[in-house]
Amino acid sequence: MRKIYITPILICFYAVTANAQSTYTMANFASNNDTFYLTKAQISNNKFDTTGANITWNFSTLTGNSQRRLIYRLPTQTGFTTLQWPYIANSNNVNLSSTDGQTTAVLGLQQTNPNDYFLKNNNYLREKASSYTVIVNNYTVNVKNIYDNPDTLYKFPLQYNNTNASHSAYTISIPDLYYRNSHSTRVDTVKGWGTVITPHHTYTNALQLVSNVMQIDSVAIANQPVVTNDTVMYREIKWFDPSEKNPVLYVKQTKTGNLFITSSVEYLDVQQYYQPTAAFAYVPVSPNMGDTVTFQNLSANAIAYKWNFDDATDSSTSINPQHVFANAGTYLVKLIAYNGPLSDTVLISVRINPVNQTYTFTGNGNWNDAANWNSGHIPPSPLPATNNIIINHTPGGQCILNVPQTIASGASFVINTGMNLVVEGNLRLQQ
Numbered sequence: 001m002r003k004i005y006i007t008p009i010l011i012c013f014y015a016v017t018a019n020a021q022s023t024y025t026m027a028n029f030a031s032n033n034d035t036f037y038l039t040k041a042q043i044s045n046n047k048f049d050t051t052g053a054n055i056t057w058n059f060s061t062l063t064g065n066s067q068r069r070l071i072y073r074l075p076t077q078t079g080f081t082t083l084q085w086p087y088i089a090n091s092n093n094v095n096l097s098s099t100d101g102q103t104t105a106v107l108g109l110q111q112t113n114p115n116d117y118f119l120k121n122n123n124y125l126r127e128k129a130s131s132y133t134v135i136v137n138n139y140t141v142n143v144k145n146i147y148d149n150p151d152t153l154y155k156f157p158l159q160y161n162n163t164n165a166s167h168s169a170y171t172i173s174i175p176d177l178y179y180r181n182s183h184s185t186r187v188d189t190v191k192g193w194g195t196v197i198t199p200h201h202t203y204t205n206a207l208q209l210v211s212n213v214m215q216i217d218s219v220a221i222a223n224q225p226v227v228t229n230d231t232v233m234y235r236e237i238k239w240f241d242p243s244e245k246n247p248v249l250y251v252k253q254t255k256t257g258n259l260f261i262t263s264s265v266e267y268l269d270v271q272q273y274y275q276p277t278a279a280f281a282y283v284p285v286s287p288n289m290g291d292t293v294t295f296q297n298l299s300a301n302a303i304a305y306k307w308n309f310d311d312a313t314d315s316s317t318s319i320n321p322q323h324v325f326a327n328a329g330t331y332l333v334k335l336i337a338y339n340g341p342l343s344d345t346v347l348i349s350v351r352i353n354p355v356n357q358t359y360t361f362t363g364n365g366n367w368n369d370a371a372n373w374n375s376g377h378i379p380p381s382p383l384p385a386t387n388n389i390i391i392n393h394t395p396g397g398q399c400i401l402n403v404p405q406t407i408a409s410g411a412s413f414v415i416n417t418g419m420n421l422v423v424e425g426n427l428r429l430q431q
Contacts, residue, residue, distance in 0.1 A: 022241070023159050038250075040067065048253070068100045074096070075095070109178065113142075136221055164188045166185075166188075167185050178221055182217050186213050206241050206248070215232045277337065277344050306336040309323050361399050379405065383405070399421050
């Protein structure tokens with residue numbers, strides 16, 4: 001009787017243990033046409049690094065303050081034709097891509113139109129390429145980047161106590177504009193299983209993946225080093241549940257001294273309508289009529305946009321549109337950023353310079369006083385080719401140049417006899 005009694009208990013015990021320690025496979029992860037809403041939470045005093053078996057992580061008190069939308073799609077759906085980028089058209093190279101459509105500022109430049117490209121199979125998810133638009137000074141460049149060594153983000157299946165180490169590297173070189181060399185070492189360990197509770201849901205089959213990353217970057221802009229071998233140590237803590245195709249909670253912590261300080265917290269959610277904030281910039285900063293003006297969308301908490309360029313071809317719903325102003329003048333460009341029923345509007349004046357414009361200084365005093373110019377407009381810097389600046393003689397007067405002024409090749413800068421030009425700093429003339 002004793003043997004018959006004990007055996008069912010043992011069978012029951014092993015069955016419960018097997019069910020509790022879930023497994024997360026390639027099939028559980030995102031695929032083409034999946035969309036996720038990720039809510040960013042305020043930094044809190046929660047202890048995120050508790051690890052072990054059969055843990056309950058209760059983060060139900062996290063408070064969201066913004067949200068982004070992450071879209072997965074085929075690499076061939078990211079705007080490049082096969083001729084433009086044959087690498088991503090080969091499914092043996094990459095077979096999945098993601099974007100959140102956001103603009104980020106990195107070391108004095110901006111990156112827009114981001115896309116990450118992955119190879120997903122039964123063994124791993126690897127990032128192998130990326131693309132984005134770099135905007136620095138008055139230049140806009142589309143970057144297509146293939147990793148020298150792919151970044152192995154996940155080794156499938158994810159199971160408790162599994163560990164994987166990998167190395168990744170890439171180099172981006174745009175002559176005379178932008179250079180970046182990046183190396184990362186990643187050590188991933190599934191350190192916990194149990195139940196994780198977020199403001200959105202309770203997940204009872206959760207796995208906790210802890211990634212320790214060392215990243216070394218060297219960056220130069222316009223051939224000037226910005227950082228050299230800058231080393232950053234950070235930790236990513238992610239919780240997965242087989243019921244969801246994206247991490248249900250993501251925490252990033254940066255190492256400062258001997259401590260890891262939480263820098264961001266994000267959890268999987270349904271769509272929330274946080275108040276959007278509309279904002280944008282544009283390049284070139286002093287466009288001529290006929291120039292292509294690139295608008296950089298800097299809005300927050302928005303998923304749809306409406307642009308009005310205040311001319312005959314006056315609208316767009318693109319995230320970062322380009323527009324050509326055919327005529328000179330000042331245009332009041334409007335951006336409306338939408339998030340469901342909520343919206344925000346911003347208006348910015350964009351002055352379009354005429355070609356063959358002559359700016360004549362006829363007053364007395366500072367260069368940057370528009371009243372001193374016969375057109376009422378201060379010359380743009382850089383002064384475009386075919387445009388001219390003339391400093392006229394004013395009896396007893398002077399022109400004080402106290403702002404930077406660049407003259408493009410093909411433009412002219414004329415100081416008529418009898419006029420004094422007072423320059424603060426260095427006056428540099430270059431052919």
